[in-house]
Amino acid sequence: MADFDFGCNDNLIVGIDGNEDATVYRLDEERALVQTVDLITPVVDDPYVYGQVAAANALSDVFAMGGEVITAMNIVGFDACHQPPEVLAEMLAGGQSKVEECGGVIAGGHTIETPEMLYGMSVTGLVHPGRVYRNSSVRVGDVLILTKPLGMGVLTTGIKADMVEADRIPVIAQILAQLNYRASVAMRDYDVSACTDVTGFGLAGHAYEMAAGRVSMVFDYASLPILPEAIPLAQMGIIPAGTHNNLEFLRSHTQSDPAIGDDLFFYDAQTSGGLLIAVSADDAPALIRRLHDEGYPYATIVGEVVPPASTRLIVH
Numbered sequence: 001m002a003d004f005d006f007g008c009n010d011n012l013i014v015g016i017d018g019n020e021d022a023t024v025y026r027l028d029e030e031r032a033l034v035q036t037v038d039l040i041t042p043v044v045d046d047p048y049v050y051g052q053v054a055a056a057n058a059l060s061d062v063f064a065m066g067g068e069v070i071t072a073m074n075i076v077g078f079d080a081c082h083q084p085p086e087v088l089a090e091m092l093a094g095g096q097s098k099v100e101e102c103g104g105v106i107a108g109g110h111t112i113e114t115p116e117m118l119y120g121m122s123v124t125g126l127v128h129p130g131r132v133y134r135n136s137s138v139r140v141g142d143v144l145i146l147t148k149p150l151g152m153g154v155l156t157t158g159i160k161a162d163m164v165e166a167d168r169i170p171v172i173a174q175i176l177a178q179l180n181y182r183a184s185v186a187m188r189d190y191d192v193s194a195c196t197d198v199t200g201f202g203l204a205g206h207a208y209e210m211a212a213g214r215v216s217m218v219f220d221y222a223s224l225p226i227l228p229e230a231i232p233l234a235q236m237g238i239i240p241a242g243t244h245n246n247l248e249f250l251r252s253h254t255q256s257d258p259a260i261g262d263d264l265f266f267y268d269a270q271t272s273g274g275l276l277i278a279v280s281a282d283d284a285p286a287l288i289r290r291l292h293d294e295g296y297p298y299a300t301i302v303g304e305v306v307p308p309a310s311t312r313l314i315v316h
Contacts, residue, residue: 005253012066013129019209021061021196022125024132032129036061039075039120043156043271047087051094051119052177057272058121059102060197063184064275066133067125070271072099074109077118091119099113102181131188135196137211142193142291142304144217145287147183147296148274150203150265151230152176153240158233168229173226176272182294183275191280198273200247202268202311206276207303208253211312219266219303221257226265234264242269254313266315274298278305 013032014024023037038058042050053054055072074095088111096106104123154171158164166170166311180197187195196206203224207217246267256263274296279287284301291299306314 007137008101013132014134018134018136020135021064022067024065025229026129030128032127032132034062034065034067034127035121035123036124037075037120039118040271042117043176044159044169046173047090048094049173049177051091051226052098053173053272054119055095055098055121056177056179057199058105058123059098060180060199060272062123062125063180064133064135064195064197065125065127065186066131066188067127069099069102069123069125070134071105071107071124073107074111074124075118076109076111077114077116078111079117079152079166080113083117095119095121098177098179102179131190135194135206135210136214138210138215138305140195140215140307141281142278142305142307143281143301144207144219144305145277145279145284145291145299146181146199146203146225146302147277147291147299148175148178148200148267149227149243151227151271151300152201152211152271152273153243153269154230154234154238155227156271157240158238161238163233163238164229168278172227172229176279178295180275183291183296183299186290186294187275187277187279188285189290190283192277193280194278196276198270199274200242201271202243202267202269203276204248204250204254208250208312210276210278213312214308216309216312216314218302218306218316221260221263221266221315222301223302224265225298225300230265239264240269243267252313254315255311256315260315272313
């Protein structure tokens with residue numbers, strides 16, 4: 001088998017050599033392409049809302065890099081034997097609504113027949129080559145801002161098990177479908193050193209990647225924005241498998257106060273989660289106010305970046 005060097009092109013600013021959210025390829029001195037792809041299984045029954053959530057989840061990687069979406073390609077796995085074509089149409093319409101919301105265009109896509117529904121997008125964006133937000137360029141002294149609440153992994157698992165009150169599902173769906181676009185635009189006006197979006201690896205996993213072996217992250221557990229609807233479900237054991245996998249991998253890299261222990265919300269596998277932003281302590285209060293004004297009421301300071309300690313993650 002041939003050996004491949006995926007990072008040999010000087011114009012590839014961000015490739016597969018790290019744990020970045022997307023790739024970035026320089027076109028010229030003013031423009032670079034941001035490219036990513038993601039897809040998910042249904043998290044709600046409504047196909048239109050599912051389409052919105054899947055699109056928001058896929059688009060988020062471009063926003064985490066500081067980019068603007070230009071085009072998106074639909075990627076669909078559809079069970080045409082058991083689902084009417086109207087379901088597919090609604091799903092795609094939901095996705096299109098989110099692409100258009102951030103100024104992008106649906107440019108095509110591909111559908112295959114699968115026994116389980118799948119939907120996502122291949123997304124292309126633009127960013128200035130000198131203004132790319134990496135997820136591993138945090139500075140000691142930065143504070144960490146999370147823009148969306150935790151608990152979505154628990155709640156989507158609860159929705160699938162019919163254990164979430166019907167009147168709460170639209171509220172949860174609205175958070176899931178909210179784009180990180182406005183948060184991305186807002187952070188560009190402040191002294192931000194790094195950013196990532198919180199998805200399947202949970203807050204702990206993505207913070208672990210941000211630390212990158214260079215620094216440690218200290219989290220104030222009491223400040224974590226956890227949706228109250230998720231707490232009783234977690235207490236009943238309604239936990240996604242991904243959350244348990246995150247805990248298993250990250251336990252040895254985390255130092256927690258005994259009273260907190262292995263609390264699963266720190267590790268909860270999110271779908272279409274918020275941005276985790278590393279910003280200077282001086283600019284953090286202003287950025288929080290801006291995020292609230294932009295429609296992210298749960299945005300809060302959840303931790304800080306400190307010199308490397310015995311573990312990458314510390315929770316107290």
